[in-house]
Amino acid sequence: MIAIAAIASQVHAADGPNIILVFADDISARELPLYGSSTWSPPSGGDTADVAFRAKTPALDQMAEEGCWVETAWASVVCSPSRAMMMTGRYAHLHKWWNNKDKGRYLDAKGKAVTWPLYESSPRLIGHVAQQAGYATYWAGKTQMAGDLGKFGFDQGCFTPGNLSDTDNPYTDFKMYEKKIDGGKLLFNSDTNQPIDSYLQHGWYWKPHVRLMNHPGKNKGLQWWPNTPESEASFGLNTYGPDVELEFIFDFMDRQDAAKRPFFVYHTSHLGHDAFDWLNPQSESKWPGTPVVQWDGNGYTRITPNVTGDQGVYNDHDTVTEPGIHNHVNYLDYQIWKYRNKLQHMGIADNTVLIFCADNGTSGYGKSSSDRQKGTHVPLIIVAPGMTKQGRQDVLVNMSDMLPTIAELTGATIPNDYEINGESLVPFLFTDKPKHRDWIYGYNGADQIIRGDKVLKDGKGKWWDVSADPDDLISFPQIQDWNQVSDAHRAERDELLAVLPRFDLHETKHDAPGVELPTIPAKQKTNNNIKAPPKKPKQNPAKVEATDGIHGLKKALAAPPKPNVLSVFTEDQKRSPTRIVGQGGNGKLLFSDDFDGRSELGERYHTSKAIAESFTIVDGVLTCKQTQEDHGAHMHPMVAFKDGDIQFDVRFKGGTQFNVVIDDKNDKTVHAGHICRVSITPKKMILGDDKTGAMNLEVRELRQRTDLVADQVKALEELLQKTRQVGNVEIQKGKWYHVRVVIIDDVMETYLDGEPIARLQSPGIGHATKTNVGLTINGSTIEFDNLQVRSPKMSPLR
Template sequence: MKKITLLLFLATLSIMAQKTKKPNIILVLADDISAREFPIYKSDTWSSAMGNKNSQDPNLRASTPVLDKLAKEGMYVKTAWASVVCSPSRAMLMTGRYPHLHKWWGNKTIGQYTDEDGNLGTYPLFASSPLTIGHVAKKGGYASIWSGKSQMRNKNLQNFGFDEGVFTPGESAITEIGENPYSNFTLEQKKVNGKKELINLDSGKPLDFSYYASSSWYWKPHVMLMNHPSSKKQFEWWPNTKKSKKEYGVNTYGPDVELDFIFDFMERKAKEDKPFFVYHTTHLGHGAMNYLNPEQHKYKWIETPKITWKNGKYIKTKPNITGGKGVYDTHNSLSESGIHAHVNYLDYQMWLYLEKLKELNIDDNTIVIFCADNGSSKYGKNSPDSQKGTHVPFMLYGPGFNFTKKGEQDVLVNLSDILPTIADLVGFEFPKDYEINGKSLMPFLTTNKKTHRDWVYGYKDNLQIIRGTKVLKDGLDKWYDVREYPSDLISFPEVKDWENADKELIKERDYLNGILPRFNQFDEAQNGPLSEAHKKKIVKDKAKQKAKKLAKVAAKTQKQKIK
């Protein structure tokens, strides 16, 4: 413990010696993108255009000159882990904790609690973990903005500690501020002739394929502002000014809107000479309903604006989309479909970030962190198999700081490590009785320390995934030898014969098995604090669900017997 405290002290001294001002921090979280999709990770396999199979087609390979620069001139982590799906990963990142504390076990298994008004509801992170990433930035004296996807059920977003917010929600209805009057790019569940149908409100037609109720976060996006200077309310739909209403339309692209608001915020804070924290939770990487081309629903990743890298800079083709009511012509102004197009557009946005930092003359006092929340859709997302769902990119870039690590780092990093790292950067110290499961990267980044942590952890519901430097246990209870990386970053040899396995593998397996019981609390502690009445209700509801499930299985079995 004394050694760790000394390293943290040295790390803090190192940063203070380099800068008299606190560093600005930009954290970009991509959505559903595995490490293998980024060329810097040197995988020989990536996602196909539709995501339904693996590909080695060079035409479907992303091109990322800017992220490559960040990774090589800054540093990137060979093995960074998240959870296997959105909500629990974001909970891990925002709290620095695992689900035995924050209770966000999976997208559909978020713990419940009895709120202060006696109502039963989803256990919010600000209740389970009052020192979230926004609160820590505020306590460190930072101005902060959260822009993009919230994945926090879009309720009480003002309680997460951020000064401002620009949210592009995918939910079809946000009751807090009423319906969006600007965009009809929405799929809504309606009753037609007594039957439930999913209607595309833009065309007025029901879908002839399976999908879910959602609103657009890409083209003609739904955008909600929080505490913005242009707004008279705490929450307000955008466009909200005469100019923005005139310019808004089908050519408006959600990721561009998110970044425009971020740059406006950065300009204001740079002018005020105040340190800022940007939490940019982009949708890029996430599949979506293609309102421009509904018939192309088999393509998971819809088109982005077309961009070209030439002579060290990006050139963007202005989107030229015409039409309406479900019939549109893009006039060849957009990219092709595929996750590689989304990764390319992320690279373009990272270039815009670097250009903006130079323009504001704060590039040497800003730290940029780039990562993702879980593996690619149809490949890793939701998968507990090996590290398909957990293996994500992680890059850190701070050209004005004399960090001791450059380029590829063969170490282990968890998304839970981001919060304590930011706490060190902003000068905030957690109370001694406040449990943090993440580990600050600052000692590793500022000293000659060769390793960062001994193990990384992932999860989904009651499935636990853990790996060290030698072995990995996945959520299917399979063990792998991970001493060497395979060319596709995933095909590790499975360890089946433990009696004849190497002693070093057995030793680490036993060590990791000793860690897991501490976090394995899904069955007995899935929820937050509950009233007695709500405890009984949850037990009763679970019994009903189980009975319903058994009845379905019995009915299916009976049908098979009749056949």
């Protein structure tokens, strides 16, 4: 420890080393040639081995050779939880940011339930740590943080806003707005005032949204940029957001160097993130082009952009690259070259630590995926004066390690009673210590992902042998028989299993400590105006009796005629020959439609006149889009059955969710006759028993009540959880998939492309008669084909 302290003291010397942390967006390790993968991402997303779409990174390669690069570095699987891990040095069991749309809540000063800001859950953020050590701190790029940006420990900032509430920028029309049309809500391009099929976002690349924080001058706090007559005159189509970020960072570095003060730069670049292409509104590629940069063997030349046009019609005069994540990585390489040149020019390269990493896997490949390490495996390259490690390092590193590393480099102290999950890299980087840590961890909602040197358990519960790296960095052998692996593999498995319960708090401690709030169902809009349940509401006796009816209902459902079994498929169930999947359409055909030879749904379907406009048939494919704000687009083929085998092909083209709803229109005990359903998003299949769950009239009435006390709210949540099950899927936009929903007796099973996803056994599913199957579409375009309903012959497992 004395040797480590001595080396660390050399590194941060009198004023401490300057530190620059570049945190790129949605870039898997495989996108950098350095990592040697046999596949990477093409402009449309997915996999390719075409070298035309492989990045070229001479500056990062040189940085990795002079410093070091880590073979296995993990973040979380998607933006918000990864950034929470980075900024807090903690995992979600503490900061409660489980997923982009699944964050823990707390009650603010007004009693509203809102997202728990990281500075509240973790008051020692990465910016605070540097400030404590006397550093000037700067945050540039993407924010995506709840709360006050001035409370994260950064003195100044240059943001390409991540908050969609920042819509008042007067300098750019590269933004979007929503508009009600004929009762529906559509998304429009502000530049063209034409509807678009995309997600609501700002333009953070060309003609970007830029907001400064505490920039030197009269205006403190947040202000839009351009903020001077000179910058207003130069701002326009040729302004590129990543360039603006770097210009303000370099200005900050110059000012701190002149003041003889060490600095910490946290650069959260958007580069790597897919986006709408305002210069090419019709483009279906995921990553808009960047300014052209050229490497001559010694350095880069940047071609000055020359973009002309307006209102969606532009000419870039060959000064903008073709789309693709490879060009985003190339531009990051150019910026790393700029950083290193700047440090040399300033004369501080020998006292500056430079770190390059990313927040999660590439969109269309690993982002949001809990499969193996697709979502978690990111690049990590470090160069620092005095390092003993050079080149490739076959060790395990987690993004939570950055905060304690920076604390040790700067000389900041973290109290012993303040829990940090990361481990400082200083002992590994600056001594002959051969190993950094024994395991690394990631998360995605309730999914936990963990690996050591030999085995990996992914979020789907599968185990993999990771003792050797496959050519594509992901095709590890699956471990299905533990007798076929070594004792060391089994021992490491047991060690990892002992770690997980400590962090497995998604279901039991989802929100801030001491806060008990109803769970927000997955993929539904968060209500930020939920009030804390009153401790003892004033009620008359009759009202108390009605409210207490929840307990009677809960008791009845706790002991149904048949046991309520909630489970995803076990491995034995998947292998069993009694599963329905794989048996083909072996039952009687009750209904079929391939949508050929016509342009409208026709009389075989029931839907309202207004909603019928949501459905069109083109070239034998049913195209659906929500057109009414208050209800999804829905249509129902009229087909009666008790047990059913429902199959169809589906392709997401911009829509966010659809439901397969099974009804009995004659049943008046449930809302709209809903018996059961499967809600499908690109990431989830959610199975639900509507008859005894959410759509039961008594339950529905209780769900709408605002006067339930805390115990009653908890009982209602428990009841609803008994009648639903969630299975994880990975559905890519623009790709066709085959979905199968099988109902026999009180069991419902779902499959995707023949693979079992989830099963739910619940009494309402066994309702004796179903009168129709419905498809309800939420959001933008989803396409369907080859719809069939059959009467199955085989029973699912019990």
